[in-house]
Amino acid sequence: MMQNLPTLADLMPLLPEIILISAAFALLMLDLFLTEKQRVVTHVLAVVSLVVVAVMIITGVGGQGTVLSGMFIRDGMADVLKIGVCLVSALALVYAWPFLRERGLYKGEVPVLVMFAVAGMLLLISAGSLVMVYLGLELLALCSYALVAIDRDSPLASEAAMKYFVLGSLASGMLLYGMSLVYGATGSIDLVTISANATSVAQPTMLLAGVAFMVAGIAFKFGAAPFHMWLPDVYHGAPTPITLFIGSAPKLAAFAMAIRVLDLGAGPLGEHWQPMLAGLAALSLILGNLIALAQTNLKRMLAYSTVSHVGFLFLGLAGGGASGNAAAMFYALSYTIMASAAFGTIVVLSRRGFEADRIDDFKGLNARDPWSAGLVLCVMASLAGVPPFLGFWAKLVVLQAALQGDLLWLAIVGIVCAVIGAFYYLRVIKVMYFDEPSGEPMQPRNDRVLRVVFGVNALSLLVFGVFWNPLMAWCQQAFA
Amino acid sequence: MMGISSVIQSHLLSLLIWLPILGGVLTLMAGNSRPQAARWIALAVAAGTLVLTVPLLAGFNAGGEVMQFIERHAWIPSYSIEYNLGADGISIALIALTTLTTVLVLIGAWTAIDKRVSQYYAALLILEGLMIGVFSAMDALLFYVFFEGMLIPMFIIIGVWGGPRRVYASVKFFLYTFLGSVFMLVGLIYLYLKGGSWQLADMAAQPLDMVEQTWLFFAFLAAFAVKVPMFPVHTWLPDAHVEAPTGGSVILAAIMLKIGGYGFIRFVLPIVPDAGHHYAWLVIALSLIAVVYVGMVALVQEDMKKLIAYSSVAHMGFVTLGTFIAFSLVRDANLQDAARLGLQGAMVQMISHGFISGAMFSCVGVLYDRMHTRMIRDYGGVANVMPWFAMFWVLFAMANSGLPGTSGFVGEFMVVIAAFQSHPMIAFVASLTLIISAGYTLWLTKRVIWGEVGNAHVAALEDINMREWIVLGVFAIGVIALGVYPKPLTDLMEPSIAQLASQLAATKL
Numbered sequence: 001m002m003q004n005l006p007t008l009a010d011l012m013p014l015l016p017e018i019i020l021i022s023a024a025f026a027l028l029m030l031d032l033f034l035t036e037k038q039r040v041v042t043h044v045l046a047v048v049s050l051v052v053v054a055v056m057i058i059t060g061v062g063g064q065g066t067v068l069s070g071m072f073i074r075d076g077m078a079d080v081l082k083i084g085v086c087l088v089s090a091l092a093l094v095y096a097w098p099f100l101r102e103r104g105l106y107k108g109e110v111p112v113l114v115m116f117a118v119a120g121m122l123l124l125i126s127a128g129s130l131v132m133v134y135l136g137l138e139l140l141a142l143c144s145y146a147l148v149a150i151d152r153d154s155p156l157a158s159e160a161a162m163k164y165f166v167l168g169s170l171a172s173g174m175l176l177y178g179m180s181l182v183y184g185a186t187g188s189i190d191l192v193t194i195s196a197n198a199t200s201v202a203q204p205t206m207l208l209a210g211v212a213f214m215v216a217g218i219a220f221k222f223g224a225a226p227f228h229m230w231l232p233d234v235y236h237g238a239p240t241p242i243t244l245f246i247g248s249a250p251k252l253a254a255f256a257m258a259i260r261v262l263d264l265g266a267g268p269l270g271e272h273w274q275p276m277l278a279g280l281a282a283l284s285l286i287l288g289n290l291i292a293l294a295q296t297n298l299k300r301m302l303a304y305s306t307v308s309h310v311g312f313l314f315l316g317l318a319g320g321g322a323s324g325n326a327a328a329m330f331y332a333l334s335y336t337i338m339a340s341a342a343f344g345t346i347v348v349l350s351r352r353g354f355e356a357d358r359i360d361d362f363k364g365l366n367a368r369d370p371w372s373a374g375l376v377l378c379v380m381a382s383l384a385g386v387p388p389f390l391g392f393w394a395k396l397v398v399l400q401a402a403l404q405g406d407l408l409w410l411a412i413v414g415i416v417c418a419v420i421g422a423f424y425y426l427r428v429i430k431v432m433y434f435d436e437p438s439g440e441p442m443q444p445r446n447d448r449v450l451r452v453v454f455g456v457n458a459l460s461l462l463v464f465g466v467f468w469n470p471l472m473a474w475c476q477q478a479f480a
Numbered sequence: 481m482m483g484i485s486s487v488i489q490s491h492l493l494s495l496l497i498w499l500p501i502l503g504g505v506l507t508l509m510a511g512n513s514r515p516q517a518a519r520w521i522a523l524a525v526a527a528g529t530l531v532l533t534v535p536l537l538a539g540f541n542a543g544g545e546v547m548q549f550i551e552r553h554a555w556i557p558s559y560s561i562e563y564n565l566g567a568d569g570i571s572i573a574l575i576a577l578t579t580l581t582t583v584l585v586l587i588g589a590w591t592a593i594d595k596r597v598s599q600y601y602a603a604l605l606i607l608e609g610l611m612i613g614v615f616s617a618m619d620a621l622l623f624y625v626f627f628e629g630m631l632i633p634m635f636i637i638i639g640v641w642g643g644p645r646r647v648y649a650s651v652k653f654f655l656y657t658f659l660g661s662v663f664m665l666v667g668l669i670y671l672y673l674k675g676g677s678w679q680l681a682d683m684a685a686q687p688l689d690m691v692e693q694t695w696l697f698f699a700f701l702a703a704f705a706v707k708v709p710m711f712p713v714h715t716w717l718p719d720a721h722v723e724a725p726t727g728g729s730v731i732l733a734a735i736m737l738k739i740g741g742y743g744f745i746r747f748v749l750p751i752v753p754d755a756g757h758h759y760a761w762l763v764i765a766l767s768l769i770a771v772v773y774v775g776m777v778a779l780v781q782e783d784m785k786k787l788i789a790y791s792s793v794a795h796m797g798f799v800t801l802g803t804f805i806a807f808s809l810v811r812d813a814n815l816q817d818a819a820r821l822g823l824q825g826a827m828v829q830m831i832s833h834g835f836i837s838g839a840m841f842s843c844v845g846v847l848y849d850r851m852h853t854r855m856i857r858d859y860g861g862v863a864n865v866m867p868w869f870a871m872f873w874v875l876f877a878m879a880n881s882g883l884p885g886t887s888g889f890v891g892e893f894m895v896v897i898a899a900f901q902s903h904p905m906i907a908f909v910a911s912l913t914l915i916i917s918a919g920y921t922l923w924l925t926k927r928v929i930w931g932e933v934g935n936a937h938v939a940a941l942e943d944i945n946m947r948e949w950i951v952l953g954v955f956a957i958g959v960i961a962l963g964v965y966p967k968p969l970t971d972l973m974e975p976s977i978a979q980l981a982s983q984l985a986a987t988k989l
Binding site: 366367370374377381386387388392396397399400403404408411412415416418419422423426429430433434468469472473476 | 508511512555556557558559596599621624625628629631632635636639640646647650651654655658659662663665666669670672673
């Protein structure tokens with residue numbers, strides 16, 4: 001028995017996670033001894049530890065490998081996604097500072113909850129067995145519910161958190177039910193074993209039903225139609241920096257979950273789940289874009305646009321193969337950067353008592369603050385998929401993956417929806433540039449850190465749009 | 481000095497693209513609060529770009545390779561996308577048209593634009609760089625990036641400085657063009673998956689069966705027919721033209737429409753020649769409808785800009801007609817020379833229409849700046865108070881109706897002659913334009929320029945100033961020079977035309 005216990009050297013690939021979780025516990029303790037004025041220490045240390053973990057992964061500390069009898073896999077894909085998750089979450093925390101301070105939400109719980117959520121995502125990304133998938137997912141989900149409700153005096157936020165919790169639990173239930181069916185059919189929770197047994201099970205119907213339930217669970221976490229109902233309410237109700245957080249990094253984790261469960265676990269059944277993803281993609285593209293057209297609230301519009309972006313991401317997954325997965329991963333990474341910039345727009349322009357989340361709030365922004373208007377223009381053009389911004393290349397690679405997978409019909413649905421989508425992004429540009437300011441004059445925030453962060457975030461869409469080769473090469477290497 | 485000039489020589493196309501774009505960013509930095517600084521910076525940048533066209537024209541070796549000034553670097557190796565630039569005679573002619581027109585537009589807008597000046601000038605400069613990029617990209621995706629990138633600055637130019645219905649017009653412009661071009665994107669991805677390269681030259685060499693060619697043909701048609709624009713997808717143009725500020729209209733008519741014609745010869749002719757031949761009748765029929773029907777629509781317009789916009793659609797019909805008549809000349813009748821004449825005529829028509837439409841819109845801009853109305857009925861007898869202006873107007877009107885001796889005659893005549901050798905009926909219908917365009921242009925001139933002074937506002941008009949003189953004068957020189965002696969232009973384009981004609985003849989099945 002003794003030789004089966006892992007040694008410390010065997011656990012080295014887990015080092016970044018171990019450090020992150022230790023840091024989160026340490027901060028939780030430390031925060032108790034800090035006064036209101038010293039609270040900044042918790043917040044800065046949280047960002048520092050996230051960046052440190054990202055740097056550890058970039059420099060390869062701990063090395064790649066499989067530990068805990070295949071429960072935890074650290075490979076190329078895991079590393080790239082983890083770096084993305086840590087950096088984007090750190091970015092979300094920085095965006096949150098002035099917003100939380102103004103609203104009396106500048107508490108130690110926010111960064112600590114974010115850190116635990118990140119830990120959940122890192123575990124999910126590296127999951128090698130169904131149990132690890134579930135554990136990672138629940139850690140992420142529970143922290144997210146609490147974060148949405150962090151502003152406990154806001155009825156809108158409480159409602160959003162309750163909806164999120166109820167629907168999220170339902171989805172977890174479905175996922176768990178699917179897992180139990182898969183376990184029943186294949187006799188294993190280990191993804192590699194499931195894959196090996198998938199074609200020779202006694203009850204293939206049971207296995208397929210399990211996979212179908214798991215696809216539904218994954219679609220819920222992504223927010224793909226028809227499992228998108230929670231998205232607009234949660235995005236709208238949550239405090240904007242929290243929306244920024246749950247709208248960006250968890251998409252990377254959800255992508256990893258799809259790859260682990262479907263590609264690694266149910267890979268031999270690709271002919272069954274790929275059409276499901278294609279159907280979900282088409283539905284998400286059409287529903288997301290059409291409903292987004294009718295929104296007047298920017299956060300809700302972005303929520304529905306998320307649904308359509310998930311549709312594009314599924315285009316890559318449905319295309320299948322290493323290149324399809326790499327394309328979907330590129331889309332996930334690009335979308336994360338775009339989403340943080342898009343919600344960052346609202347954070348930058350909001351202030352106490354003024355959320356800046358109605359599209360009309362942007363009227364005449366160009367006349368007041370051409371610099372900010374120009375940055376928002378970059379963000380919207382990128383979301384719409386206009387070259388040379390990053391969003392265009394993301395669409396290009398998933399379209400290519402869909403065509404490679406002989407899904408011409410889906411590619412056509414995708415491009416037509418891209419044109420429909422362009423309309424509502426253009427509307428934001430239109431109100432900023434063509435309309436005269438109306439109502440209360442919107443004073444862009446004068447917080448230097450925030451403006452610099454937003455500027456870098458938005459301009460990165462242009463810079464990555466011109467030099468996206470390293471990003472794409474990373475994604476291709478992850479699936480090489 | 482030698483070092484600098486050789487660097488310029490070897491990176492000429494890059495400089496032509498990036499100088500205006502970076503200059504546009506610089507202009508933006510000047511800020512809206514310093515309009516005069518923005519104007520001068522922008523003019524200096526545009527003038528610099530125009531000067532750079534000189535080594536381009538001088539350095540082109542007419543006897544050498546078809547594609548010259550090549551710059552080829554890896555850009556996105558993981559998707560084999562390259563930064564591949566090159567120019568042939570057709571590109572060079574269009575680049576020269578672009579740089580010249582941009583300078584004239586900047587001068588023309590000097591006092592007309594007084595709101596958010598730096599942004600207007602920056603948008604025009606960025607647009608200039610992107611258009612030059614379109615004319616020099618030899619990688620299909622690089623082309624697509626420039627092609628689509630143009631939409632945002634033009635959207636803003638129409639939407640911010642446009643007329644009362646600017647929002648409708650700008651959104652319509654954007655969505656029409658975007659919808660057309662995404663189909664082309666899918667086509668290009670298909671070609672990449674098939675051949676593994678985004679280079680236009682490789683795509684041209686790629687064998688394709690008829691089914692593939694047909695799909696690709698319609699994908700390309702969707703993109704470029706909207707841009708030209710061809711009947712029946714031309715309806716965005718009158719709206720965009722009417723609502724755009726003068727500079728926007730001039731750029732749109734003089735250059736952006738040419739990108740459609742340019743796309744046909746760069747993509748459709750070399751990549752899908754067999755489908756192009758098979759469906760040439762369709763494009764020819766649509767071109768004839770544009771020439772005749774849209775010409776008649778122009779007759780009944782009450783808005784000067786709308787009239788010129790419809791006349792643009794009609795005149796661009798000759799570009800598509802000349803391009804596609806070449807198919808039937810080469811494939812059905814084996815008349816290489818006539819096919820070359822048709823293609824040559826289409827290209828000359830593009831340049832000529834660039835001058836004429838740019839000039840006509842500038843003329844309307846001159847009137848609009850003074851009267852703030854575009855309605856024909858608000859004018860009358862302008863010649864009495866603005867004699868110099870009337871001189872220019874009549875010259876451009878004559879060119880627009882295809883009078884021999886002006887550039888408008890040359891291209892249309894070449895296309896009609898070529899068409900006659902294939903189908904006399906097509907030539908007959910096409911030559912109806914001489915009557916129709918004379919009809920609407922001269923009638924417009926009669927109502928606006930001739931006759932008694934229409935009202936007190938017209939009586940108070942002042943003749944054109946020095947700045948307007950320069951703009952209209954340069955356009956006039958272009959119109960007359962091209963009409964009297966088009967040989968330098970045709971010589972410049974001849975090697976590319978010859979190559980195109982041979983690409984048309986070779987089947988890819």
